[in-house]
Amino acid sequence: MFRDKKPNCVFVCVFLQTILVGDSGVGKTSLLVQFDQGKFIPGSFSATVGIGFTVSFLFQIWDTAGQERFRSVTHAYYRDAHALLLLYDITNKASFDNIRAWLTEIHEYAQSNVVIMLLGNKADMSGDRAIRRDEGERLAREYSVPFMETSAKTGVNVDLAFTAVAKELKHRAIQHPSEPTFQIHEYIEAQKEKSGCCSYF
Numbered sequence: 001m002f003r004d005k006k007p008n009c010v011f012v013c014v015f016l017q018t019i020l021v022g023d024s025g026v027g028k029t030s031l032l033v034q035f036d037q038g039k040f041i042p043g044s045f046s047a048t049v050g051i052g053f054t055v056s057f058l059f060q061i062w063d064t065a066g067q068e069r070f071r072s073v074t075h076a077y078y079r080d081a082h083a084l085l086l087l088y089d090i091t092n093k094a095s096f097d098n099i100r101a102w103l104t105e106i107h108e109y110a111q112s113n114v115v116i117m118l119l120g121n122k123a124d125m126s127g128d129r130a131i132r133r134d135e136g137e138r139l140a141r142e143y144s145v146p147f148m149e150t151s152a153k154t155g156v157n158v159d160l161a162f163t164a165v166a167k168e169l170k171h172r173a174i175q176h177p178s179e180p181t182f183q184i185h186e187y188i189e190a191q192k193e194k195s196g197c198c199s200y201f
């Protein structure tokens with residue numbers, strides 16, 4: 001009965017792997033929990049051991065340990081990563097200074113076309129700020145990566161960070177000649193303007 005019926009729809013599942021990296025305590029687990037569950041649980045996480053992960057639809061996000069002793073575990077995951085969210089804590093200068101070392105490591109172990117985004121987390125703690133926003137912007141420009149400040153506590157820019165990366169990955173995966181080129185920097189700036197996010201800082 002169905003002999004002449006041809007399939008007219010094919011579902012392709014592509015896992016877009018995104019990894020959160022950065023020094024211990026910058027807020028990787030908190031950012032992931034805020035994105036995944038929309039909540040912040042203060043001081044509730046023990047340091048991530050090796051790798052944790054969550055799957056949001058087909059967007060698979062890996063949370064890594066920031067501690068040096070788990071670094072070799074993390075390296076193994078870089079190779080398969082499509083995107084890396086690299087975090088520092090705006091109240092912790094050392095975590096910002098270490099970003100260059102993280103980028104060196106990423107360039108050593110990850111694929112050359114990996115999408116990288118720099119995030120200055122804990123933006124709600126502006127009273128304790130050690131790194132100005134323009135310092136983050138300057139570093140991001142130097143490495144030609146998109147940048148924004150986030151707060152896993154208030155949720156500011158958390159969805160935007162993950163959505164921008166997901167859109168960039170989707171665009172790369174199914175790029176069609178008729179589709180206008182997706183520009184991640186432009187998308188982020190347009191969304192920031194729409195939400196009026198940045199007056200917050």
Ligand SMILES: Nc1nc2c(ncn2[C@@H]2O[C@H](COP(=O)(O)OP(=O)(O)OP(=O)(O)O)[C@@H](O)[C@H]2O)c(=O)[nH]1
Pocket residue numbers: 022023024025026027028029030031041042043044045046047048049064065066067121122123124125150151152153154
């Ligand atoms: N105020 C504030 N605190 C935050 C924020 N993000 C994380 N924290 C706090 O910072 C501490 C460390 O957060 P984690 O999410 O465990 O940090 P991590 O980067 O996953 O740490 P490791 O697993 O050791 O690599 C916790 O006490 C969090 O509650 C934020 O945006 N604002």
